Amino acid sequence: MSLVKWAKNRIEKNRKSRRAISTIMANLMMLVIVVTLSSLLFVWAISSFGAYQGGAGYWFSSRSIANQERPSVENAYFTGSCGTCNNIVKVYVRNVGTIPFTIASVYMNSTLFQFSQTVNVGNVTTTPLTLTLTGQTWAHNDIQKITVATTRGTTVTTTWVS
């Protein structure tokens, strides 16, 4: 009952109001603009913060994990498929880190050999990584650079005398 009375009273006041309709429209427009811009700002902030958190979070977590990898090339054995072939190198890799890793590739000097062998913590490759050279072979007393890379991007480079 009181609400109806208040509404009648309000309408009567508005009818007697000296303000023009343009003022109302202006207020309404300002309201719409402010709400719209605020919404845009809010949406932009949410998406930006989300994107930042996603990217940075991925970087931090992936680098934290990759940093715990420690491959160690323990031995490189230079041999051949025949008496004088000098075309095979066997590489022994141990996991001395705190998480398992998967060996993705081995480079001998600049030649790529691909693998997919997972090595658990403290273990050594169950079978040595066998690099079969084609074309150029190894020679006695040469320096050979062997690089082992994991799937997370950790690399370790060692040099050996063949």
Next chain:
Amino acid sequence: MGVLVMGVYRRFVHAKKGMSTIFGGLFFIILILMGFNLVIWGFIQYDNYNSSLFKMNQNDQLATSENLVPTNPGAQNFSNTSPIGFNIPVNNLGGTTVSISRIYITNISPTGGTLCTTSGASLGPCTVDAGSGTQNCAGNGNCYFTNGNIGAGEINHLIHVTGIAINDGSGYKVILSSTRGRLFSFFYPWPVSFNNNNPGGKFVTNIGPLSIYFDFKSFNFTQGSQTQSQSAFCVPSSGTMVIWVKVANTATDSGVTLQGSTMMQMQPYSANGFGQFVRTWIVSPTSINPNSITPYSMGTPYFLPPAPSNGPGPTTEVYFGGSSQGGTGGINLGRDDNWLTFIGFYYNYLGQPQGETIPFMDFKSTSGYPGTC
């Protein structure tokens, strides 16, 4: 209390600020909280990342502080009867305990056998693990090692390897791998090394597969029943002697067996023409002085083992004191003079006879030995 509540209510009703101000304020508070939350989240992530880095850095520092030093002769206390094995003496000079995770043994000079080669039963390098060991590492069943934890500061710690023996005359490279990923290696037989702080033991001439050392410690002589040799660059001119020459093999692919025709020829400065030479031939490896000379026999020859890949093999003392090939008697120079000396080495290398002449050195004989040297 009721008056107070009504007062707040009246102030709110009559306030000039509208709802938009309140919403705006809330909106900006939310934005600030979101930013704050982002910063806190970033701190947490960075802290986790740093913890991981710190932990791994500690591990790396421990690995770096490992300093295991295998000592001469590299391998010792061989047992060639069951159970076969040997010991590896090491000193831990680092700041932390070292645990050996695996031992790799590679035959790099397979003259004594095919153990730990692609031709051998192990088909590759021998890998020796702890505990129950490695199956058929050398074709002799399991081989394994014990006593692989070396405390900081331990000297002459013996790592015992069972199931394999590497004293067959071949040259081996042995790698000790630690649980932290460090490698410590040595060659067996232990390579020749010299102490440069010592005036002796650093002059060498290399011809063919042989390294002949001529310095105060390597070119020596004995008289009578002496067992302690002296430098032979100045010797007595009377009395019989046995001359000692230190020789090593530099060839990695074969040992060298000296033949009985190996001899030394000395010409005095003052003499002119042939017939003035003093000659002496090699005698047996037990002929260390004139009173113990026995003839040289190919039954017990001088065998110089093949060298590892990083230097000459172990040295061998070769004794000269035969008056003829296969003879005895010692050397008697018989005059005061200086002597131009040559050595003819005749030997078997890779199963083939081969010879070489060493333009050796100059030495002096004097009757007033040692005062007039």
